[in-house]
Amino acid sequence: MATDETTAILWLRRDLRLADNPALNAAAEADRVVPVFILDDSLLGRPMGAASLWWLDKSLRALAGALEDKGAPLILRRGDSEAELRRLVEQTGAARVCWNRLVEPEAAERDGDIRQGLEADGVEVEVFDGLTLAKPGTIRTQTDGPYKVYTPFANALWKAAEPPPHTTGPRQMKSVSRLQSDDIDDWKLHPTRPDWSKDFDGTPGEDGAKAALRRFLDGALDDYADGRDIPGKLGTSRLSPHLHWGEISPWRAIEAARDSRGPAAQADKFASEVAWREFSAHLLHDFPQMVEKAFRPEYDRMPWRTDAEGLEAWKRGQTGYPIVDAGMRQLWAAGWMHNRVRMIVASFLIKDLLIDWREGEAWFWDTLVDADLANNVQNWQWVAGSGADAAPYFRIYNPVTQGEKFDGDGAYVRKWVPELSRLDRRWLHAPWTAPAEALERADVKLGRDYPRPIVDHAEARKRALDALKSVGSSDAED
Structure with a gap:
């Protein structure tokens, strides 16, 4: 031409x-x-x-x-x-x-x-x-190696990385006429027959990102450090899909939080969460094998179980543990899951069911609107204990106590597990312990309206720790 x-x-x-x-x-x-x-x-x-x-x-x-x-x-x-x-x-x-x-x-x-x-x-x-705060591969240790621990990485990141000047984009552009372009309708990216996305949360696009940021600054930021752990309230930024798709710059999100009238400590906590996302991206850049293999190689010797029924019950929110089931049902219905609950459901799959973390990562990849390879793999490996700067394997979340601690009023479980909505809060996170009369008043029959637990947590915990010892990990509990 x-x-x-x-x-x-x-x-x-x-x-x-x-x-x-x-x-x-x-x-x-x-x-x-x-x-x-x-x-x-x-x-x-x-x-x-x-x-x-x-x-x-x-x-x-x-x-x-x-x-x-x-x-x-x-x-x-x-x-x-x-x-x-x-x-x-x-x-x-x-x-x-x-x-x-x-x-x-x-x-x-x-x-x-x-x-x-x-x-x-x-x-x-x-x-x-x-897409990132700093070019992956540029935040290095004093020996010019990649960081494997989050806190020193974050400290180095904030020292080295400089926010670029804010730009709004060109006012007007010229292009080339008569270029062939596909019709997006022909791509059929939206599901049909059935349309399982009718209850999906969020408004995709740059304007949607700006609106989500404004809601966060006006609402959840003031109590972010504590509120982000309560799944029954709007305590998180809900920016994860917007950040993944690049509908907002991570620098702009951090600067908006720091420039707001909210407490500086809350803005710093939000910045640290964005930095954790950054840590995941840099790890993936330096250790691409972590997509398929354990970051800590000994964990690839874990004696994972093949449990098709357990995996399916977990996917469908039918494990018998209300906080786990609420999270998995939220994921299926909304395409998103609260961060605290992501950790709880991941721990249940990996440690209570002893199912390979890669099975959970694959399910999240398919069902999350914010599915991000670096974040997904890093966070699953974090829960599994096999990742960089990961939680030790013997940290096994008890789904009952987690539910009682972070969903004390039961708002989250009642929303996503409506068959238990009338059950007294004393029994809500462990309905199998409820007296018969309490279940009858709530119109709940275990095994009919809601499943009994598919695994005993105490027994599963022991099984998981025995499996850990078999791989010879330093995380093994005495």
Whole structure:
């Protein structure tokens, strides 16, 4: 395509925003910008989960509208990323391609190959860090190694990382006309027959991210350190899917919390949670094998059980432990689960049922709208005791006491396990201990309306500790 105007392709992946988008800002320096999203099932080494596709569908629609208003319509393509990028370069005569860096091992390797190929053909490639607080691989120990413990990593991060200047994105852009683009309806990212997403929480898109941040600052931030552990209240930021899809910069979220009128200690706690997310991304960059293997190799010798019935009961929220079942039902209905409950349900699967953490990670990958490979793998391994800076394996959450401590009034269980809604709070988290008359008053018959526990926690705890000793881990309890 002969033209005197310069053209840049903006390759969007998980940076679905206009503000604080360094790749967009760089592309907009050209005379014409061609934003493209390529649905490439092989990009991350595994297909996206169904809940993630639901969120992506809405987020892309929102971004397409925003880009259309700016004068640069979003081009949608499906297929091999490199092939589609090359086709666009040929069709537009683009001399530059800009994108923001991904940390997933397969994506990073593929990006490197694409960059090398494009540059060999004379196309300039610019890669930016718009998804993390710092470029993975740059926060190093004094011996130039990766951090394996969170606190020193976070200390080094805050010393080394500098927030980039806030940008709102270009006011207007020009693009290339008559480019072929897929119809997003043809991608069928939204589920049908049946539509299991009707109760999903959240509003995908950059405006949705801004609204979620505002609600957090106006409501939950003042009591965040304690309130974030109570699943029955709106005590968390609910920003995780927005951060995963790049609908808001992590720097902007932290700065907004610190600039608010809320207590500084609460904003610092929120920043530390974003830094934990960052820690996971940096670990995945330096230890890509952790996706499939235990970070601490001895844990790959764990004598995991094959228990198809137990796994299915866990997935469906039918374990007989109300706080576990409430979490798993929230996940299925809403595509999201409260953070404290994520730890409880993960501990139950790994330690009460002695089922491999990879089974749980795969289920979360498919059912969470905020499914993030680095976070997902790191957090599952944290609970399993096999990860970096992980909880020791002998820390086994008791699902009854966890429910009583963090859902004392029973609001969370009553919402997601309605068959127990009339049961007195004294028995709510252990209904099998309730007197017959209490169950009768609540119209609950165990085994009919609600299952009996599929495992005895005390016995399961002993079994888990015996399994730990068999692998020779230093975590084994005396």
